[in-house]
Structures are given as C-alpha cells and as structure tokens.
Amino acid sequence: MILTKNSLFTLLLLVFSSSCFAHGVDSNTEHFLTTNEGSAIVPFLYIGAKHMITGYDHLLFLVGVIFFLFRTRDILIYVSLFTLGHSFTLLLGVLAQINMNVYLIDAVIAFSIIYKGFDNLHGFKLLLGKEPSTKIAVLIFGLFHGFGLATKLQDFDLPQENLISNMIAFNVGVEIGQCIALLFVLTLLGFWRRHKSYFAFARTSNTLLMTGGFVLLGYQLTGYFTSL
Amino acid sequence: MNSLPKASIKSLIISCLVSIVLAIVILLIAVLPAEFNIDPTGLGKKLGLTVLAQSADEAVKAAVISCPEEPKSTEGQTAAVAWPDSVMITVPAKKGLEYKFHVNKADKLEFIWKTDGAALYFDFHGEPQGDTTGYFKSFKESTQSESSGTLVAPFTGSHGWYWENKTNHAVIINLKTRGQYKIKGLM
Numbered sequence: 181m182i183l184t185k186n187s188l189f190t191l192l193l194l195v196f197s198s199s200c201f202a203h204g205v206d207s208n209t210e211h212f213l214t215t216n217e218g219s220a221i222v223p224f225l226y227i228g229a230k231h232m233i234t235g236y237d238h239l240l241f242l243v244g245v246i247f248f249l250f251r252t253r254d255i256l257i258y259v260s261l262f263t264l265g266h267s268f269t270l271l272l273g274v275l276a277q278i279n280m281n282v283y284l285i286d287a288v289i290a291f292s293i294i295y296k297g298f299d300n301l302h303g304f305k306l307l308l309g310k311e312p313s314t315k316i317a318v319l320i321f322g323l324f325h326g327f328g329l330a331t332k333l334q335d336f337d338l339p340q341e342n343l344i345s346n347m348i349a350f351n352v353g354v355e356i357g358q359c360i361a362l363l364f365v366l367t368l369l370g371f372w373r374r375h376k377s378y379f380a381f382a383r384t385s386n387t388l389l390m391t392g393g394f395v396l397l398g399y400q401l402t403g404y405f406t407s408l
Numbered sequence: 409m410n411s412l413p414k415a416s417i418k419s420l421i422i423s424c425l426v427s428i429v430l431a432i433v434i435l436l437i438a439v440l441p442a443e444f445n446i447d448p449t450g451l452g453k454k455l456g457l458t459v460l461a462q463s464a465d466e467a468v469k470a471a472v473i474s475c476p477e478e479p480k481s482t483e484g485q486t487a488a489v490a491w492p493d494s495v496m497i498t499v500p501a502k503k504g505l506e507y508k509f510h511v512n513k514a515d516k517l518e519f520i521w522k523t524d525g526a527a528l529y530f531d532f533h534g535e536p537q538g539d540t541t542g543y544f545k546s547f548k549e550s551t552q553s554e555s556s557g558t559l560v561a562p563f564t565g566s567h568g569w570y571w572e573n574k575t576n577h578a579v580i581i582n583l584k585t586r587g588q589y590k591i592k593g594l595m
Contacts, residue, residue: 297427298424301415301419301420301423301424302415302420303420303424305415306415306416306417306420307417307420383419383423386423387423387427388427390424390427390431391427391430391431392431393427393431394427394428394430394431394432395431395434395435395439398431398432398435398439398440399435399439399440399443402435402440402444402446403443403444406444406446
C-alpha cells in the first residue's frame with residue numbers, strides 16, 4: 181500500500197494539535213480542511229454550521245443580544261446586523277489574507293460578551309446617562325466575530341482553487357448553524373419568559389453572562405501571552 | 409422592553425464585581441491549570457487538572473528513555489550484544505508517533521518490538537532520501553501488540569514505524585534493533 185507523506189503528516193497533525201484550537205474546528209474537520217482539494221460545497225456548509233453551533237463564544241454573545249428582544253422583528257433586525265458584520269469580515273479576511281492573532285481576536289469576542297452583559301444591566305445608561313446605539317454595537321462586534329472565523333480558517337492553508345465557492349459555502353453554513361442555535365435558544369428563553377422569574381433572574385443571568393465573558397477573556401489573554 | 413427590576417448604580421457595581429471575582433476564581437482554579445499548566449493556587453494540581461495541560465510535545469519528549477545496559481550476567485551480555493539498540497517508547501493515550509532509522513539501500517534492519525499489553529495500530533514504512541514528491545512505501549500495516557522481522561531496505565532513506573495508540577492509557581513499546589543503520593529516533 182502506498183500512502184502519501186502528506187496524509188501521514190496530516191494524521192500526525194491531527195493527533196498532536198487538536199488541543200491547540202479554542203473551539204469549533206476539531207481534528208476531523210481539520211483533517212478534511214488540510215487535505216481538501218477543489219470544490220466541496222456540502223462539507224463546507226456542514227463545517228460552517230457546526231462551527232457556529234459548537235462555538236460557545238458566538239452563542240453567548242447572541243444570547244446577550246436577544247436577551248431583552250421580545251419582538252420577532254427586533255430579533256430579525258439584530259441578527260441580520262450581526263450576520264452582515266461577520267459575513268463581511270469572514271470573506272474579506274480570507275480573500276485578502278488578513279492575518280490576525282487568534283487569541284487577540286477571540287479576546288475581542290470575549291469582550292463583546294462582557295459588553296453586552298454590561299449593556300443588558302443598563303450599565304451604560306447608569307454610568308453615561310445614555311446607551312450607545314445597540315444596533316451599531318452589534319454590527320461592529322459582528323465584524324470582529326467574522327475576523328475570528330476567518331483567522332481560524334486561514335490556519336489551514338486552504339487551497340486557492342475554488343476558494344470563493346468554498347468560503348461562501350462555509351459562510352452559508354455559519355448562518356444555517358446560527359439559525360438552528362437561535363431556534364433552540366429562543367425556544368428555551370421563550371418558555372422562561374412566560375414566568376416572572378425571567379425578570380427576577382435577569383440581573384443574575386447577565387451577571388453570569390459577564391462572568392463567562394471574563395473567563396473567556398482571561399483564557400484568551402493568557403493564551404496570547406504564553407504564546408509570545 | 410428591557411425591563412430590569414430596580415436598576416441602580418449600586419446593583420450594577422455589585423453585578424460587575426461578582427462577575428469579575430467569579431471569573432477570576434474559575435480561571436485560577438480550573439481554566440489556567442487545565443489549559444496552560446499555570447497553577448498559582450496549587451489547587452489545580454491537587455484536583456489533577458494540570459495533567460490536561462501537559463502538551464503532547466512534552467509527553468513525547470519525556471517518553472523516550474534509553475534502556476540502561478543489560479545486567480552484567482553472561483546471559484545478559486549475550487542479550488545486549490544480540491540487540492545492541494533497545495529503547496522504550498511511550499505512546500500517550502489517543503496519540504500517535506513515529507520512530508525512524510536511516511538505512512542505506514540493501515542494508516538490513518532486524519527488529520523486535522513488543523508493547524506492555526495493548527495492541528497498537530502501526531504502519532511500518534520507508535521514505536526515499538531526498539524525495540520531495542511525498543512518496544512513501546508501506547511495508548506492513550496492522551494492529552498488533554508485537555512484531556518482529558528483518559527489513560532489507562529497498563532504497564536508501566528513512567525507515568521506521570508510525571504507532572497510534574487508540575486506547576485511553578499510555579502504552580510503552582520496547583523496540584530492539586540490530587543491523588546497519590543510523591538511529592534517527594522520534595520524528
């Protein structure tokens with residue numbers, strides 16, 4: 181039997197480095213990404229969706245965003261802004277090969293969770309007297325989340341051939357994953373919202389959201405400083 | 409919308425402090441020890457979390473222990489002469505590694521290896537020296553707990569094993585070799 185050196189290398193890479201990635205892209209996916217040649221729409225769709233569903237930082241941020249959104253129309257507007265932001269930088273980042281430090285980008289994503297939790301606690305209103313535009317904030321943080329997605333995909337030296345169609349497939353996958361995740365989150369929140377405890381626990385929930393953000397921030401910054 | 413009961417500066421500060429303190433505690437006790445082997449409180453070690461942070465790299469470096477010379481009994485001496493190179497290789501749980509020799513064309517590499525119990529997936533293969541096409545030839549691929557034989561190198565290059573440990577605990581291989589080769593060791 182003849183194996184290629186490349187496939188063994190990938191195998192080794194796969195067993196040694198699976199722990200190096202913060203989330204989302206696991207070893208099997210990584211194996212696929214590094215050996216894939218040419219167009220592969222459905223696999224990229226799947227990877228995108230999986231990345232979003234298993235990406236707890238993106239999900240925590242989304243929970244923060246929709247926490248006080250009760251009308252379907254509002255939810256659609258905010259989620260669209262988030263999608264617009266991250267799609268733009270995902271495509272831009274990969275196509276223009278903008279390289280950013282994974283830890284720093286993930287630290288900004290962690291910060292976005294803290295920001296949203298703080299905002300939900302009326303932190304800005306209480307401290308500044310007014311709340312900065314939540315729509316613009318979602319859009320800006322969407323841009324950073326997109327760079328996070330792009331940076332992770334760039335780690336794999338994707339082949340240039342069919343790059344655009346694969347990227348778009350990945351991006352569409354991310355949106356599918358986001359819709360599925362939102363469906364779950366909204367269903368659960370929807371049940372809880374009928375009870376008074378939702379509001380009684382609103383402060384606790386958002387405090388915990390900020391806690392999650394701080395933990396992720398500490399984790400990513402430690403990762404950054406230890407990797408220097 | 410956006411109804412939070414009794415929002416005040418005081419409750420905001422409490423929320424912020426609680427979340428920061430909670431995050432610091434989680435980081436110090438769990439995340440930093442488990443992810444980075446940074447353990448300022450010593451609790452991570454007590455809880456066994458720092459084990460998670462020992463990278464595969466370190467584990468592999470620590471894994472090869474050259475065997476001390478065989479005991480000085482006559483029998484031992486023959487054994488040592490019989491197998492001049494003997495090495496213990498630890499394959500960590502759920503990991504794979506390669507151990508290679510440089511062998512010239514038509515030279516012999518005699519080998520015998522045995523694990524401390526569990527069967528490992530392995531691929532015994534060779535890569536021609538200076539080859540850049542990525543070609544390599546597999547001599548034997550199987551899942552066993554021991555194997556022995558003689559390789560007559562079909563070409564000059566790097567020959568050896570890739571072992572993969574699919575079990576949940578580390579497996580130690582004792583590999584003994586003799587013949588005409590240069591040890592390249594763990595790759």
